[in-house]
Amino acid sequence: MRLSEVRIEKGNVDGYPYVAIRLPRRMRVLASTILNGGLRETDSVLMVQVSLHYDHDDPVEHLRCLISTLKMPEDTVCFMTAAKLEKAFCARELEHNGSRAIALLSAGISNSINAGESSREGSVPHRQVGTINIMAITDRPLDDCGLVNAVMTVTEAKVAALRDHHIPGTGTTSDAVLIACP
Secondary structure: OOHOOEEEEEEEEEEEEEEEEEEEEEEEEEEOOEEEEEEEEEEEEEEEEEEOOOOOHHHHHHHHHEEEEEEEOOOOOOOOEEOOHHHHHEEEEEEEEEEEEEEEEOOOOOEEEEEOOOOOEEEEOOOOOOOOEEEEOOOOOOHHHHHHHHHHHHHHHHHHHHHHHOOOOOOOOOOOEEEEOO
């Protein structure tokens, strides 16, 4: 799969900026997202920008309403972030040894923290969101074990990128990962 085959739509729904990602076909996914996470199949992903102080009583139901308004499938996998999607979203494609991968991500680091820390001076409390959301798509099928290993590799790469940019912490308090494969 090539990045040119993935439809990326940016817009605003009910006052919330979003990025809708539509894959050219249904794919297996393993996701740690707030809506439709876990092991499943889908062809649609939604990243929604919320305010830094977002505090909806039922964020899952809120996301369901947004995907309905956008006429996206009920099995759309949904991320949330407080990162400004117009500046913090990017998509890249890489080919290595005959295999292709695509990474789509949003990165806000206002609440960076080390894994296992309960808080950090100046960081946003856990109920708040800043969030590093990463979606990786491979062009090769992966079994369940391969999907889990891909989540680990993506997480390790995220930590290395934070370290390379001298950002303290191993992530934020609300990060999510999605791995998709044929």
